[in-house]
Each structure stands twice: as C-alpha cells, then as structure tokens.
Amino acid sequence: MSSVPTAVSTDDPAVVPDLDDDAGGMLDGRVSVGLERRVVLRGAIVAAVVLVLGLFVPNIITDSYDMGVAADGVVLGIMAIGIGFLAHRSGLISLGHTAFYGGSAYGLAIATTHWGWSPTSAALFAVVGGTLLAVAIGALVIRITGFGFLMLTLAFGQALYAVSTLTSVRSVTGAFDGISVTYAGENTKFLGMTQAQLGAPHTFWPLAWISLVVVAFGLWLVGRSRFGVTLEAIRDNEERARFSGYNTYLPRLGGFAISGACASIAGVLFALKASYVSPDVLGFQLAGDSLIATIVGGFTILVGPAIGAVLYIYAQGKFGDTGNLELYMGLALIVTVIFLPGGVTGWVVEQFRRLRTLVAGRKGASRS
C-alpha cells in the first residue's frame, strides 16, 4: 500500500538543489501539483491496482487473529491519515479526532439500537453527523493555532467523553457500560453482510480495505488540487495568504472537516466491526495513541499514518496484556520526534531518495 503515489514528499526543500544536477533529477524532483488528467489517471490506476491486490490479503493471512489485527489497523489507519492530513496540510496537531470517531460510532449504535434504523442508513447518518460535528467544532477552533488548537480539540473531545459517561444520559449511551449494537429493523444487512460477517475479520476486510484506499485516493486528489495548495500556502504564512486575497478561514475549515470526515468513517467501521461502543472510543488514551500512531508512521507521506496505525494495533496485541504498551508507545514517540522527524515512512523514503541520488550521481560521473 506504500505504492500509492506520494506527490506530497516532493515538497522537502532539500530536494530543490537537485533540480539543476541532471535531467533525471529534475524530472524526479519537480514539485508536482495540479490535477492534469494524465497524473490523475496514473494515480487512479495505481490506487485501483493497490485496491485489487489488497483484496487478496485474506487469502494470504489465514490466521483469524492476525487478520483481526490487520483489519483493526486499517480502520484506525483511516482516522490516522485524517489526522495526518490536517497536520501536514494545515500544520495543526489535533488531540480531538476521537470526538468524530467516537461520535460517529455512537451515532451508528444509537441509530440502529434505539431508533431501529437499518445499518446502511445508520452508517450514512453517522458519517454525515460526524462530519457536521467536525464542521461545527472546526468553525469555533480553526482560528486558533499551535497549543491553543491542540488544547481546544482535546477539550472538545474530552467534553464529549464526559457527556457519554453522564448518568443522566444512561438510557441513550449506556454510560460506562456502553451500548451493544443490535440491528432491529427488517433490513439487518450492511452492503449484503450480516452482523456476524461484519464481525469476522476475513469477511470484514474488503469493506475496511476499500474504505482506506478510497479515502487515501480522495485525500491525494484533494492534496494536489488547488484547494490543497491553498491550504499549504495558509499553513506556511497565513498573513501573506490573506494579503494575497485568499479567504484563509474557509479552506482551513474545509481541511478540518475533511479530516474529521475520515475519523467519522473510521468510527462507523469500528462500530460495525465491534458491534459494541463504549466511552473508550472517545477517551484520552485513544486520542493520544492515534496521534502517536500518526506521528510514528509519519504524516509527510500520505499513507504513513495508516502504517503507523497498523504498527500500533500490532503492538497493542503484543504488549497490551503486559501493560507495557504505553511504555513502548512513549519511547517510540520520543525517538521518532527527536531522531526521525518524518516518521518511519518519511525515513524510509528519505533513504530511498538518497540511494537514488547516489546511483544517479554515479551514472552522471561515468557519463562525463
């Protein structure tokens, strides 16, 4: 899945001097934005190939537990690439995406269990609801940057957590007990899958994988579009963008909403798979861990956070029982931020690029 085109990586200023070196370097290092038909087509083909290849994963991983790890990792990964998108394009670090993740998970659970909606309409409702929540919260917090933004998103997320645990709403959210998702109506299938099939990793996988690839491809398109470039201009110098005649508020709000929509999709998928929603989906731990997964994976590469999320879920399965998970998470975060600012994927891409310049340099030398 790392072969999804990452035009993003070319904005590293370190590659700019390479432009003059030779023709090869120039082609590779060109800052490529915009949605020319040829590029979009190429991206779409790569995405389609990745999509199809990924569908065979259940044939390779036969063990149900491992498959569960992969599926959970992909679901969390959808939220993580949303957080990474916001961090990369707008430079905003959010500790509050659990609000949209958990909000939409609760939305699905409440709509199916309490209102008797079919899972399909409940899922649509939850994604739209989570996104609207992101628009509403974003409208309030998006003006504030840096620590203020981080604190406000954390506060909104934790406020929602506190709401979900109130005894006065126990009949709706189940407070600390959570809610089991039950499909009551006539149509109890989601895209042709029964609740048991949704709960089994092997049958759930295609849904999660297709969602991830579609979301990643969508974010790739958005990032390359005029809108994505505007976002980066605002990130780099908000004042200058404003003086150049851009409205800086709406694009940032749009970016936040898109990022929140990713978290909402992930939340719905989580609720569909787990069939059980508890306040943990809104908790501080998930907020912190999803952010750490995003950073360790590396958000300068579009799919980096998803890889971080899979690594996290794997580590959770391995160390969660001993209780040392948080210890390793903390160490991973410290090491990543200090030594690998681009995260794991950023580091890999950088090594790859260095190798390529080395090879290209040798070729150039032998030619002259």
Next chain:
Amino acid sequence: MNLAQVLNGLALGALLMILSSGLALIYGLRGVMNFSHGALYMLGAYLAYEVTSQGLSFWLALILAPLGLAIVGAALELGFFRRLQRRSHIEVGLVTFGIALVIDRLIVIVWGDNTLPVRAPKAVDGTTNVFGTDYPTYRLLMIVVAIAMAAALVLWLRNSRVGLHIRAASHDTETSGILGINVDRVSLVVVMLGGALAGLAGTLAAPYFSVSPGMGQSILITVLIVVVVGGIGSVGGAMAAALLLGLVQIMGNVWLPSVAVLVPYALLIVVLLWRPTGLAGKRV
C-alpha cells in the same frame, strides 16, 4: 453552599495552583507545554508514599519529594528541553507527552498498580473548627501551604535578581540572551523549580486522594486547562484560574451535579473563544 464546600473548592484550587504555576513557568521560558507535568506530580506522590512507608515522617516527605522531582526536572531540561530548543514547540510538547507515558509506566513497574494509602501526620489528622464548621485540618494545611508558596513565588519573581531574569527571559528569550542573561541557566532553575512544585503538589495530594496510577493523567488535563485559561505562561493568571476552577468545580458539584464534569471544559472553551490569550493575556 456551605463553608465546608467553599473550603473544599479552595483545597482543590490550592493543589491546581501549585501544579499550574510550575507548568506556566516552564511554558513561559521554554515555550513548551509540559505534558509530563501530571506524571511528575504522580511521581511526587509515590515518592511521598515511599518515604512515609519507610517509617519516616510525612514532613520529611514534604521536603524530599520536591527535591527528588527537582532532580528529575534537571534531567528533563538537560536531556530534552535544552537539546531541542531549536525545534518547534509542538514537537517538544509531543516529546514530553512520550516522557509522561514512560514515567507513568515505570511508576507502575516499581510500585505496582494498586491504590496506596498515605496517612497525614498525626498533628493535622483531626478536624479544626472554622467559624462553626468542623473541617479536616489536613485540607486547611494544603490551602495554607499553597497560599504561602504562591506568595513566596510571586515575591521571588518580583524582587530577586533571578526572578528578574526569569521574567525577562519569559518575555523575550533572544533579547535577554543578548543582554547577558544566561538563558540556559535560568531555564534550568525554572524547570527544576517546576518539577519541585509538581513534587510538592503530589506529596500534598497523597494523603488527600491516596496514591494510584492514573492520578497524573486525570489531573493533567485539568491543569492544562487551568494554564490555558489563566493565559499561557502567566504564573499569576494560572494561580487565579486554579482557584477559580477549584471553586467553580465545587459549585458545579453542588448545584449541577449531573453535568459538573463538563465544567472545566466549558470554562476552557468559553475563555479561549472569548479571549484566546487567556484571562491574564501575555503578562508574566
């Protein structure tokens, strides 16, 4: 709302005041929101438990735990803040987030994950009559210590030479460096002091709340809120906001018990949207 409830609010506010003034000092100087402050507070509480469980006096713990935490603070400053001062503040904040996770876990590895009791010293274990209300003496002690600490800290910042340097460096690190202030040394003093204050708060909290893993994380969010509400980096603002939050929280518990947990968040959201620089603005 009776006097005992007001005093409860003050006791909570006192604890938050000690914690948040240290956090605000560090933020003012290094520009870093120290997410490990809750873990430092928890470490202070566990050190207090360790000292008292060795049969030593609680009063000794009140000195030893802050000293121990000052050393931890020095390690943080030398190992992380100083090395990373050219990095973006958010990145350093994330590193402290990682440090908090590590410290939290190390504490559980050393002391286990049971709730441990710490007894208040005999002299303050009873109740005192305050204007006709019997109130636990220990909580009064917390309030007194916090107020004394706050007064001493403010006087020190205002009148001493080091205090002057701290205020100057918080206002503009670069210029004060040019003017001959050794910002690294000032920062070492501040982070050690911040650690010591966290240790003091942890020790004071130990007999009040007992000692348990998770105590750091649960108070961290509240303290972060206090510092942001008070005006990031402002010690006076943080102290005022701590008392305000303590009282508002207790009032909420009394009058609106069903939604009282939302009080700190609501306060933060209202203040930040209405006055993004916090109540005290940018004053130190």
